[in-house]
Amino acid sequence: MKELDIVGLTNEVFSEEFEVPAGDLSPQAHIFNDLGLDSLDVVDLIVALQKKFGVQVRNDERVREVRTLQDLYDYLGQIRDEQL
Amino acid sequence: MPLKRPVITGMGVVSSLGCNVEDLTGGIESGGCATKYIDEWAGIEGLNSKVAAPLELKGERDIPRKFRRTMSPMSIFAAGAADQALESAGIGQSGMRDNPRAGCIVGHTSGSPQALHSVYSELLSSGDFGMFGSSDFFRCISHTAALNVSQYLGITGAVMATSAACASGLQAVGAGADLIRTGRQDMMLCGGTEELHQTVTGSFDILFAASCGYNDRPSMTPRPFDRDRDGLVCGEGAGMLLLEEYDHARNRGARILAEITGYHTCGNGTHISRSNPAAMKLCMEAALGEAGVEPKDIDYINAHATGTEQGDAAEAGALADIFSETHTPVSSLKGNLGHTLGASGPIELIVSLVMMENGTIYPTHNLKNVADDCRGIVHVKEKMETEIRCFLKNSFAFGGINAAIVCRRI
Numbered sequence: 405m406k407e408l409d410i411v412g413l414t415n416e417v418f419s420e421e422f423e424v425p426a427g428d429l430s431p432q433a434h435i436f437n438d439l440g441l442d443s444l445d446v447v448d449l450i451v452a453l454q455k456k457f458g459v460q461v462r463n464d465e466r467v468r469e470v471r472t473l474q475d476l477y478d479y480l481g482q483i484r485d486e487q488l
Numbered sequence: 489m490p491l492k493r494p495v496i497t498g499m500g501v502v503s504s505l506g507c508n509v510e511d512l513t514g515g516i517e518s519g520g521c522a523t524k525y526i527d528e529w530a531g532i533e534g535l536n537s538k539v540a541a542p543l544e545l546k547g548e549r550d551i552p553r554k555f556r557r558t559m560s561p562m563s564i565f566a567a568g569a570a571d572q573a574l575e576s577a578g579i580g581q582s583g584m585r586d587n588p589r590a591g592c593i594v595g596h597t598s599g600s601p602q603a604l605h606s607v608y609s610e611l612l613s614s615g616d617f618g619m620f621g622s623s624d625f626f627r628c629i630s631h632t633a634a635l636n637v638s639q640y641l642g643i644t645g646a647v648m649a650t651s652a653a654c655a656s657g658l659q660a661v662g663a664g665a666d667l668i669r670t671g672r673q674d675m676m677l678c679g680g681t682e683e684l685h686q687t688v689t690g691s692f693d694i695l696f697a698a699s700c701g702y703n704d705r706p707s708m709t710p711r712p713f714d715r716d717r718d719g720l721v722c723g724e725g726a727g728m729l730l731l732e733e734y735d736h737a738r739n740r741g742a743r744i745l746a747e748i749t750g751y752h753t754c755g756n757g758t759h760i761s762r763s764n765p766a767a768m769k770l771c772m773e774a775a776l777g778e779a780g781v782e783p784k785d786i787d788y789i790n791a792h793a794t795g796t797e798q799g800d801a802a803e804a805g806a807l808a809d810i811f812s813e814t815h816t817p818v819s820s821l822k823g824n825l826g827h828t829l830g831a832s833g834p835i836e837l838i839v840s841l842v843m844m845e846n847g848t849i850y851p852t853h854n855l856k857n858v859a860d861d862c863r864g865i866v867h868v869k870e871k872m873e874t875e876i877r878c879f880l881k882n883s884f885a886f887g888g889i890n891a892a893i894v895c896r897r898i
Binding site for chain 1: 553554557618619620621622623
């Protein structure tokens with residue numbers, strides 16, 4: 405499980421669920437300001453990530469600190485180490 | 489304060505025979521029947537009816553994701569039909585946006601059955617509310633199409649949802665006409681929408697109201713008023729109309745398709761699923777009364793007739809009581825489109841408007857031998873050319889809820 409392609413799978417979620425063009429998925433992209441998600445989307449993002457990675461993150465306070473894609477990759481890396 | 493006059497100035501449809509008014513009426517005129525065998529239903533235990541009139545979803549990506557994310561197919565259909573209605577009325581989306589005198593009413597039977605199935609499947613299998621997305625709720629809620637269409641179009645006038653099963657859409661049009669008549673709104677975008685699901689057909693199937701005998705010959709069902717009818721066939725789609733106050737329409741030079749001169753809706757107060765001819769008659773007579781017309785003034789009746797044994801006979805009986813002396817032509821469009829439930833009233837009203845404009849009555853498809861219990865009225869079995877100045881449209885729903893609208897050409 406350590407071999408999970410966190411970047412690839414996370415980017416898949418943004419492409420499939422939120423129709424974000426692949427070219428926009430740079431690590432420094434801000435999830436709200438650059439990728440166009442809003443508060444409603446974040447709920448769906450969490451559900452999609454839970455399904456994609458088989459983890460539970462909805463009630464984790466740390467997920468609220470995520471702002472950029474890199475933040476998200478880093479956070480999912482921590483979750484991978486803790487839950488998988 | 490004198491009552492205002494509601495008129496129709498725009499219309500749009502998304503249907504299984506075409507995703508605009510021209511294609512739909514072309515499909516009907518050429519005798520099209522949208523009923524198909526649904527392969528995915530083949531293995532569903534206890535579902536005897538395996539036929540439906542499905543619609544291929546197209547062009548949904550034209551709706552920005554911000555609005556589409558909370559839409560199930562029924563809202564996408566309604567948004568597409570709404571766009572067409574506004575375009576045909578010559579006002580487009582900008583004519584409705586941020587106008588507190590412009591509202592929207594969309595009727596349907598329930599929240600999205602496809603979304604409800606998905607959500608409850610997930611909940612029942614996982615028991616985990618943490619797997620629900622935020623957009624699921626907006627697809628499941630009972631006013632899903634009204635909220636989605638109104639957000640999509642930026643509507644700030646009255647927003648409402650009518651829910652009376654197969655009468656939902658006609659009630660939406662009637663309620664919109666009432667809001668204009670009483671001067672509360674200048675424009676109302678009104679209609680109905682539905683999406684297919686096995687639970688929808690199943691709910692009629694368990695009541696022995698769905699067609700089960702033509703699974704191997706789908707184009708032969710439904711058969712409204714026919715001797716060999718065996719039940720309804722569920723369809724899907726949306727019909728939306730722009731209603732407008734008469735002077736408002738005149739002042740902007742709009743093309744007026746018809747005036748809604750009469751509307752009535754009522755319950756039967758007798759039985760939850762059994763049609764009541766007396767209540768149907770009362771509903772139609774009240775609509776005629778409000779329109780200030782006699783039965784002889786109605787040139788065409790677009791029947792609800794879905795192809796059920798009991799409902800068709802009840803409607804034919806009620807019609808015969810009112811129109812037996814007038815020889816008014818009657819036809820049903822369910823043989824072409826199946827029963828689009830809450831969408832059927834507006835879709836069929838739109839086709840009736842086209843019939844009025846063209847002086848043509850489309851026949852009841854699949855009506856070959858009029859059933860003994862459906863006699864006493866003039867059935868249209870072949871395309872008929874005649875002048876239509878005024879017509880009556882019926883919708884009758886489970887729960888004993890009836891609706892009827894009278895439209896007249898201006």
